[in-house]
Amino acid sequence: MEAYFDNSATTAPCAEAIEAMNFALRECWGNPSSLHRTGNKAKELLELSRESIAKRLSCYPEEIFFTSGGTESNNLAVIGAANQMKRFGKRIVSTSIEHPSIDETLSRLEEDGFEIIRLKVDSHGKINEKDLFAAVNSNTILITMMLVNNEVGSIMPIASAKRAAMAARSPALIHCDAVQAFGKMPIKPSALGVDLMTISSHKIHGPKGVGALYIRKGVKIKPRTFGGAQEMKIRPGTEAMPAIAGFGAAARALPDPKKELEHVTMLRDYMVSHLEDIDGVVINSPEDALPFVTNISIIGTKSEPMLNFLSERGISVSSGSACSKGKKSHVLAKMDLDAKRLEGPLRISFSRFTTLDEIDYLITAIAEGRKKIRQTK
Amino acid sequence: MKEVILIKNGELALKGLNRRTFEDMLVKNMRHRLSGIGKFTFTQSQSTIAAQPVDEDADFEETVERLKKVFGIAAFSRAAAVEKDMETILKCAEDYLADDLLSARTFKVEAKRSDKKFPLKSPEICAEVGGYLLRKYPHLSVDVHEPELTVNIEIRDQFAYIHGKQIKGAGGMPTGSAGKAALLISGGIDSPVAGYMMAKRGLELTAVHFASPPYTSERAEQKVHSLLKQVAKYSGRIGLWVVPFTETQELIKDNCPEDIFTVIMRRMMMRVAQIIAEREKAGALITGESVGQVASQTMPAIACTDNVCKIPVFRPLIGMDKDEVVIISRRIETFDISILPYEDCCTVFTPKHPRTRPTIDYVEECEKALDVDRLVKEAAENARFVSISAY
Numbered sequence: 001m002e003a004y005f006d007n008s009a010t011t012a013p014c015a016e017a018i019e020a021m022n023f024a025l026r027e028c029w030g031n032p033s034s035l036h037r038t039g040n041k042a043k044e045l046l047e048l049s050r051e052s053i054a055k056r057l058s059c060y061p062e063e064i065f066f067t068s069g070g071t072e073s074n075n076l077a078v079i080g081a082a083n084q085m086k087r088f089g090k091r092i093v094s095t096s097i098e099h100p101s102i103d104e105t106l107s108r109l110e111e112d113g114f115e116i117i118r119l120k121v122d123s124h125g126k127i128n129e130k131d132l133f134a135a136v137n138s139n140t141i142l143i144t145m146m147l148v149n150n151e152v153g154s155i156m157p158i159a160s161a162k163r164a165a166m167a168a169r170s171p172a173l174i175h176c177d178a179v180q181a182f183g184k185m186p187i188k189p190s191a192l193g194v195d196l197m198t199i200s201s202h203k204i205h206g207p208k209g210v211g212a213l214y215i216r217k218g219v220k221i222k223p224r225t226f227g228g229a230q231e232m233k234i235r236p237g238t239e240a241m242p243a244i245a246g247f248g249a250a251a252r253a254l255p256d257p258k259k260e261l262e263h264v265t266m267l268r269d270y271m272v273s274h275l276e277d278i279d280g281v282v283i284n285s286p287e288d289a290l291p292f293v294t295n296i297s298i299i300g301t302k303s304e305p306m307l308n309f310l311s312e313r314g315i316s317v318s319s320g321s322a323c324s325k326g327k328k329s330h331v332l333a334k335m336d337l338d339a340k341r342l343e344g345p346l347r348i349s350f351s352r353f354t355t356l357d358e359i360d361y362l363i364t365a366i367a368e369g370r371k372k373i374r375q376t377k
Numbered sequence: 378m379k380e381v382i383l384i385k386n387g388e389l390a391l392k393g394l395n396r397r398t399f400e401d402m403l404v405k406n407m408r409h410r411l412s413g414i415g416k417f418t419f420t421q422s423q424s425t426i427a428a429q430p431v432d433e434d435a436d437f438e439e440t441v442e443r444l445k446k447v448f449g450i451a452a453f454s455r456a457a458a459v460e461k462d463m464e465t466i467l468k469c470a471e472d473y474l475a476d477d478l479l480s481a482r483t484f485k486v487e488a489k490r491s492d493k494k495f496p497l498k499s500p501e502i503c504a505e506v507g508g509y510l511l512r513k514y515p516h517l518s519v520d521v522h523e524p525e526l527t528v529n530i531e532i533r534d535q536f537a538y539i540h541g542k543q544i545k546g547a548g549g550m551p552t553g554s555a556g557k558a559a560l561l562i563s564g565g566i567d568s569p570v571a572g573y574m575m576a577k578r579g580l581e582l583t584a585v586h587f588a589s590p591p592y593t594s595e596r597a598e599q600k601v602h603s604l605l606k607q608v609a610k611y612s613g614r615i616g617l618w619v620v621p622f623t624e625t626q627e628l629i630k631d632n633c634p635e636d637i638f639t640v641i642m643r644r645m646m647m648r649v650a651q652i653i654a655e656r657e658k659a660g661a662l663i664t665g666e667s668v669g670q671v672a673s674q675t676m677p678a679i680a681c682t683d684n685v686c687k688i689p690v691f692r693p694l695i696g697m698d699k700d701e702v703v704i705i706s707r708r709i710e711t712f713d714i715s716i717l718p719y720e721d722c723c724t725v726f727t728p729k730h731p732r733t734r735p736t737i738d739y740v741e742e743c744e745k746a747l748d749v750d751r752l753v754k755e756a757a758e759n760a761r762f763v764s765i766s767a768y
Contacts, residue, residue: 302720304592304594304720305591307591308590308594373591374631
């Protein structure tokens with residue numbers, strides 16, 4: 001039996017996405033910027049995809065800008081906003097558990113003279129709202145925060161960012177990395193007070209190599225790529241039509257997030273209650289985490305042998321973020337958890353296709369591995 | 378004009394009557410290493426081997442890159458082979474060395490005439506070529522003591538060879554000329570360097586890797602493949618034996634005192650490696666140990682390990698500091714692979730407080746808890762063979 005529990009790293013493309021990509025490659029291979037019929041067909045597909053994604057964010061299609069994925073969107077948002085806003089101040093407020101595509105970008109800006117505040121998180125993987133209000137001052141030009149953490153699933157109070165900026169009379173733009181949240185919970189950037197939002201295709205059963213940046217109407221950021229007039233000059237370059245078509249189709253295929261959330265919460269609760277019966281298992285994710293991501297530690301059993309043990313049985317889980325394979329989790333370290341927990345974290349991440357049978361198979365295998373794998377002292 | 382590569386074999390010239398055997402081995406190694414690029418003919422005369430591609434389109438840049446890594450070559454140069462006619466030689470020197478001549482400020486000409494029938498003597502050739510090049514490249518001046526560029530003209534039996542800059546070779550002895558040895562490789566920084574250093578002294582390599590799934594992953598084995606692929610650019614093809622080691626490690630963990638775990642594990646590895654060495658007709662083992670680097674590499678610990686070895690164990694890194702090893706591993710481009718963070722057989726069950734001064738009596742006493750013969754025999758019998766080539 002094969003069971004895939006690494007959906008925070010990537011998801012299997014859904015049938016709709018594969019079909020749409022095939023269609024794009026066969027029928028709509030034209031350049032969307034061309035004025036002839038071949039180009040128009042591609043342009044129509046491009047705009048259909050944009051509309052499908054906008055609908056999922058309850059925003060206008062013209063607020064969606066296609067990029068090559070989450071990393072590019074995060075880079076574009078942070079650097080583009082910093083460059084646009086630098087005449088108002090130098091301070092950028094973020095958290096200490098951001099994805100490397102935010103964190104490394106901020107370090108780069110730090111070298112260029114920006115002042116970066118990385119807010120600490122508590123043992124639930126969340127920032128304290130008081131700290132946020134204290135950190136944002138009138139010179140703050142950008143607040144960037146993930147909506148759902150990729151390793152533990154904690155949900156950040158993103159809606160407080162705008163309020164903190166208003167309270168400090170700061171012109172700050174609000175950016176939200178929603179890569180792990182998009183498609184898994186109801187999200188409306190305008191209601192959250194967000195100006196910029198990153199989403200990615202391959203986390204919602206679309207193809208890799210495509211993502212988008214939501215830019216609220218009226219908000220300006222500086223581009224980082226220069227060339228043609230595609231994507232309103234924010235991200236020039238001939239559009240990656242097959243991937244964008246797949247992204248659009250994957251977005252259309254998303255079920256109602258509210259119902260979905262209920263179902264996945266049930267699966268998560270079932271799994272957690274059984275895992276907790278296994279000797280040594282502790283749950284690192286907070287109780288109110290997004291149920292798609294569950295981070296556990298098995299005290300005395302290291303991640304790597306357990307991961308290999310499960311892999312031999314066709315089960316895919318990860319020991320942390322795929323973007324920093326092998327390294328100790330910086331998120332768990334920042335959460336100030338017991339050192340014993342850092343030795344053996346496993347991230348189990350669901351998709352909407354995860355079944356109870358797969359979860360049973362996983363629980364049995366973890367219990368077996370716990371017995372067979374020699375423990376550390 | 379034909380382009381050839383002239384290869385100078387350094388130390389080989391010292392090998393007296395065995396020289397021919399060494400040279401033949403070097404040619405065989407070169408032919409093997411260049412096989413993906415095209416066919417080459419090799420002609421040997423004096424202490425120079427001329428390699429000439431049969432195929433006109435052979436990729437010369439790649440040829441040079443590969444030859445830089447063949448042991449037994451002191452230096453080599455790309456040369457133009459032309460007819461033995463002074464006018465042709467002058468024209469060719471002007472065109473073929475144009476880039477070198479334009480980027481130099483000072484130069485000199487050296488000539489060698491092994492074909493004594495050639496009408497000009499060596500100093501006369503130098504004078505004529507030097508004068509001609511000075512007229513064609515007026516920015517140059519002659520400096521016979523420290524020239525930026527030396528233009529070499531060699532008049533040999535078949536052709537006149539013209540070449541400029543020499544390229545430094547990898548040195549050492551042709552791989553295989555000293556026999557074969559088995560390298561114990563974990564995936565760390567040291568063992569690939571140790572293998573490289575012994576290959577440099579003419580040893581052909583076979584490799585032994587211990588895999589302990591699920592404690593070690595498939596990636597850890599793939600990492601060893603990548604490391605050996607890189608070492609094979611220097612040593613030639615390497616036969617790798619992957620030994621299943623989970624049971625042995627678990628039984629040591631379950632039955633032996635923790636403080637002696639690593640030493641017992643290494644003794645078991647040495648025993649298995651010797652069986653594989655025998656199978657491969659390898660006369661020695663190679664490890665990347667360095668005195669005092671970790672607890673299992675103290676002098677008493679090494680003594681306990683050596684106690685089970687009936688063939689020599691070569692430890693070329695024995696007196697080196699880590700940073701010295703790192704310098705070599707960066708140069709041979711194994712460092713970036715070595716630091717990939719996968720658990721390897723040596724780090725599974727590392728004891729918290731290992732014994733740094735184990736005695737043979739103590740180790741032997743602890744080993745009584747294991748069925749050593751059965752474990753060693755089964756591990757060696759179930760080893761899996763993978764052939765690793767560089768290109």
